[in-house]
Amino acid sequence: MNNEKPILNVEDLTVQFCTKKGTAKVLNGLSFSLRQGEKLGLVGESGVGKSVAAWACLKIIKPPGEIVSGKIEYKGENLFEKSENELISLRGNEISLTVPRAHSQLNPLLTIGRQLMNAYIAHSDLPRREAKKQAYEASINILDKVGIPDPKNRMNAYPNELSGGMAQRVVIALALINKPTVLIADDPTGGLDVTIQAQIIELLNKMVEEMGTTALIITHHLGLVAQHCDHVAIMYAGQIVESCDTETLFASAQHPYSKSMLSSVRDTGDQWGPEFILPGRPPNPMELPGGCYLNPRCPHATELCRSKEPPYVDIGGGHIVKCHFAKEGGVEYGK
């Protein structure tokens, strides 16, 4: 489809958390790629490893978690081969992350102005005094851009003086102050009211357009994906099970799990009726089933599904489905 080189390419990423109770296999060969200027929605239920994928993109997974295998290429260079210093200059500067539940993630002891300026100064080569000066200007500028009224005075506000929507804006401002190439927005609308959600998404859209930023939006809000993402990747048990452009997914999703997700939104009309809903819950990452991870819940599962991991199949037009029954043109279930 698009032969342009991806700006961020995640390949076969495996992340495990070794705990006392056993090894939790959170990401199991996750692969996806982000092209310049696109918005990719990463969708899945809670506990499928969406946030861990975001952390891995910045290599900020802390023990007991470890990246077992795989690679992440940013502009053609493998992030995992870079030194910690190189990574530090990358984080928050070229690849930034906005965290969910903004309120609890801001430092409660520092004014938001100080937090913004710190983020700017950390990536500035100028002598400290000048950097500070510029940081002040840049902070006011970005606060104004994210729609915070009276930015000059708000610089002195502490996070507890902000409402949820405002705190989320500050988190977005923090992520964008250094004009990153890639923005990873982890659940940007979680816990916000609908009107505020609309404001935040409009803001993200505007920023992505103005700065030419590429965005990875992690969410379980399918409405947001439908309205604002170019591509979608559906995640299950640490893998992408289906990825395609947004229109294709909503019109003709193929993977049983994607269908189940779509049918759980009671506003998608008759096409995705309740009959597609799968019973059960995502597997415990410590006790993953053999073969296809969905097989205990899938009504079409056969002996093959229980014994062998399904391949990724391109069914046409870059629509990729991870299922044994996927072939050119769609998914056909056998007996």
Add this chain to the structure above:
Amino acid sequence: MASDNGNIVLEVKNLVKEFKAPGSKAVVHAINDVSFELHRGETLGLIGESGSGKTTVGRCILRLIEPTSGSIMYKDMDLMKLSGKELRKLRPDMQMVFQDPSNALNPKMNVENTLLDTLNIKAKLSGEKLDTDAIIKKVLDQVAMEEDYRLRYPAEMSGGYQQRVCIARAICADPTLVVLDEPTSALDLPVCAGILDLLRRLQEELGIAYIYISHDLTTIKYICHRVAVMYLGEFVEVGSIDQVFNTPMHPYSNALMSSVMVPDPTKKAEVVTLEGEIPSPINLPQGCFFAARCPKATEECFKNHPQMVDMGGGHKVRCYRVTSE
């Protein structure tokens, strides 16, 4: 009046609730003059942003918190005038399902004991003998839980099943009214869908009236018959789902409806974004509460407070710009 129409389960008139702000003499006006009626087997949805007073309305109706003034007619009785003892007799009839199921269940009681607790109280209050074992069996079947869940404790169940227990607890006393306070907000998408279907089916089977409180418009649209839009402690628009979702009149409902992100990429919505946030309920604005954020506000809106006006077909709206046209 309620007595004229046997179909009306609940009639709330001019409900007001004020809280004292902690540490100062200021008064928080949580609910300002809310009136509505609820019919048998009907679901009324309450929507609005956080801080608009949805939950407070739900709790005041059951007198879980004491309203400041107003009347709540349940069948023929004014709940506001009942003593604690009389009210307790009515409790089995009016149930509530809370937001977070893991906090709403007693962690030391298994499913059977949780339900027994409710049933024993009901039996004691009404003086009749209940076949508790059969009722528990029936209720678990109604909420689609297997028999072996009976002896499980809340910690041994997923969020979806915990919420089912909460619903089972609410319906086992055979209520006529259930207040559902964001019953799906703590749940994952597919689980949430299952709970919604369950609630719908129970209503069809048992004819329960629901008050469904949520800020998730998609679920409201799916489960409710009528909906009331709340803003700063008052209703700004009331009507059927069709009226409010398809032809919203109040500028606030309009903005609210347009900000719903429809899960259909072919329907790109024209979003009316609102500036700012909900004002403080301590210093209520003088005129229309919404005027400061309203794109259509005129001088009149800042001076006088609009009243609820019926625009026909039970579609009521509180806005000068709509009613004067």
